[in-house]
Amino acid sequence: MPKDGGIGASSKRREDVRFLTGTGNYTDDINIHGQAHVFFLRSDIAHGTITSVDTGAAEGMPGVVKVFTGADFEAVGGMPCGWQVTDKHGQPMQEPKHPILAHGKVRHVGEPIAAVVADTLEQARDAAEAIVVDIDELPAVVDMKAAVASDDVKVHDDLTSNLCYDWGFVEENKDATDAAFEAAAHVTTLELVNNRLVANPMEPRVAVGDYARGTDESTLYTTSQNPHVIRLLMGAFVLGIPEHKLRVVAPDVGGGFGTKIFHYQEEAFCTFAAKACNRAVKWTSSRSEAFMSDAHGRDHVTKIELALDGDNNFTAVRTETYANMGAYLSTFAPSIPTWLHGTLMAGNYKTPLIYVNVKAVFTNTVPVDAYRGAGRPEATFQLERVIDKAARELGVDPVELRRQNFITEFPYATPVAVEYDTGDYHATMDKVLEISDRDGFAARRAESEAKGKLRGFGINCFIEACGIAPSNLVGQLGARAGLYESATVRVNATGGLVVMTGSHSHGQGHETSFAQVVADMIGIDENMVEIVHGDTSKTPMGMGTYGSRSIAVGGSAMVRATEKIIAKAKKIASHLLEASESDIELKDGAFSVAGTDKSVAWGDVTLAAYVPHNYPLEDIEPGLEETAFYDPSNFTYPAGAYTCEVEVDPATGEVTIERFASADDFGNVVNPMIVEGQVHGGIAQGIGQALLENCSYDENGQLLTASYMDYTMPRADNLPQMDHYVVDHSCQTPCTHNPLGVKGCGEAGAIGSPPTVINAIIDALQSGGHDVAHIDMPATPARVWAAMHG
């Protein structure tokens, strides 16, 4: 029976009331008296030397407050990178300077060259047109392999090449892996592209900088997933503002998907300009600007090989990947194709030897960084596609080939440096075959064929490392930050609670699910708990939300802080009840003495804490407020099995998703409705990648997809009907190392779904007699049709 409150209840999302009634407070809703507006003049050339920037005419235009160029930022730092990867020779990656406004050269279309601050946005835009920029155009490099093969075109003149790093993992396993391939009974090889994506959150990025001259305090309102990280990076590394003089607020944020993790030039600019102009300065990205300035995602070119012995056991995996960094290193870019990708190459399988090589490459394109899943979708896609191909080559059932190689004993240490704590991959496989009605597939295929369509069934498994991350471990791996999370629980005198969390909600429903956890622990109504996030002046130092970490890490910090609250409240209750502290029990919002009918209500205890007339002042302080920082001891490992059924129209190559089913193991689940919504959304994005989305450049580095006319987002009619779009999370092996036993669910759908779709398409085409081994994403009708016709 479903619960009606607390952990496990599908409580309605309280934040939706304001989101759906137009009473949210997004960054663009924030207007500060006297604010000016900034328009960024962006490069429409991919690569060139700036010979002059003449702002004279623009400065005289109506309403113009000030015009900034790269020269204005020579005294401040550039955009910092938060992760240093060490290459296979033990050398640090090549790390170029990343200016706030282009200086000397432009390196991608969309790079800001100058910024006009004016009374109105229209005036700023008009004045930007009057800026005369002379750029000597240089040849651009877009193709990663060409960028590595030759230094003829170098994105950064002061680096030795376009190679950021050449990473080998685990380098010590390379020879043994090669030997396993020599000894293999069968080797399956697959070359593929993981297509470049643009995150496209519904709300574009916005930044409002403000400065209070009287107190010398700067404030930045920004569309961020992690305001404390922005405060640290921008304050310490870019602008030199001490943290106690800098406040960063990320209010309601309309979707992030990773692209709002990073510290962007526009944030630093607005903060800097507000002080320079002594006026608040506001920037709101247009959709076109978002396409050429938000960090992109994916963009890998990979060759993967799978070695099997004579009994079809996986003996080794070997990969070579080119990973696009774009023109500069975005905040966490170097970590995505390495530590969030190479460490997942074991997947759900007990492959004993794995060697991953990743070449990260600079090109004249927008920087690439984390996008929902971040490295793990790229790992899953190649591994699950090569397994599917191997099953076809060997003539075995792709389900059975996977089952035969599943990891079944936990904890399991992979050859790629992580240790899975729990999991049951057969259980999720059983579940997905049941809910997808695989047994009925043959009949459905026959129905499709009767209509002249090809029908395919795709199967896929995945695992991800979430709950990012143990600080001491990631420190060894090159992270320049800790990845703990924080929470302060403040109990008010009349019993209500305010939880200030370092996690950030931008669509995930934390205000609801976090309140469920705290209310459940105390035994009070959820509505007595308020969740506060997104303001460095209110919340303790926290690392924010990404990598499916909020409930696993942020939730754990909140549990620890609430445990401290309960411990202190019990001390107060024991005083009020004149009983031993060890006999005090907390249940349903009341403290009682075990074995008696003596009790005192939660509200009486909280009131005593703030009106300490009858209070053990000699033992404890008044007040009831506690803070906890939680640093996880391991990643969490959500895993699952997905199926997809497609129909392919052989006349046009058009693919429709007829059915999709997912069986995920997220460990314990706090709010099933929210979890299902997260998975539905993630799968929709994965289907977008598989069938529709593609960010493309021409050979001159011109961005060709910068609007929804050319970049196709998934829509409701690209998804199956809801009764055939089944998400299940009933298989639960709780995480062993966090107090809630949770694993995180935010990215799973986007990780598990792309290979499921492609596996289904290949199955459909093969059923029609087409010898097609692989189709790169997006599997557009043109590509599918071309593959069918050789």
Added chain:
Amino acid sequence: MEMSGSIKIDADRETVWAALLSPDVLKECVPGCQEMTGTPEDGFAATVVQKVGPVKATFKGEVQLQDRVPPESLRLVGEGKGGAAGFAKGGAKVQLVEEEGGTRLDYEAEAKVGGKLAQLGSRIIDGFARKMADQFFEKFRQAVEGPAEDEAADASPDAPKKGWFRSMVSG
């Protein structure tokens, strides 16, 4: 993008060649041209208003005439900047071949666009460029030899067929 084509012009090669070097002819023939000044030696400065898909802009540009081999061949190289709309640049090699009853003009052109034009118009830019080229050369042919037979006949049944440019140069 690249394109090529040929048109037949009912005029001798010297007349066609002179027309190619005339800013007035070019102004008349470049679709959307508001202004064209300059000389074949120094190059021409042009202002062109065009709408490419959703992008409408005023392009200010320069055209240079290179590798001139009168009256056989030359190369046009140009670049136009459209401010927020981006830019277009390109070149065309033009060859004039004497044929019976006139001159054949062969061209091979390449063009590239950048900025908003590329971002919003890339799907339609090839078709757009083809249309621009067709319009240009059709107008050019008309300017040199006059309107098509039936139109000319309607306008003045007895007058010899003569374009405004040829009228001007031949008096």
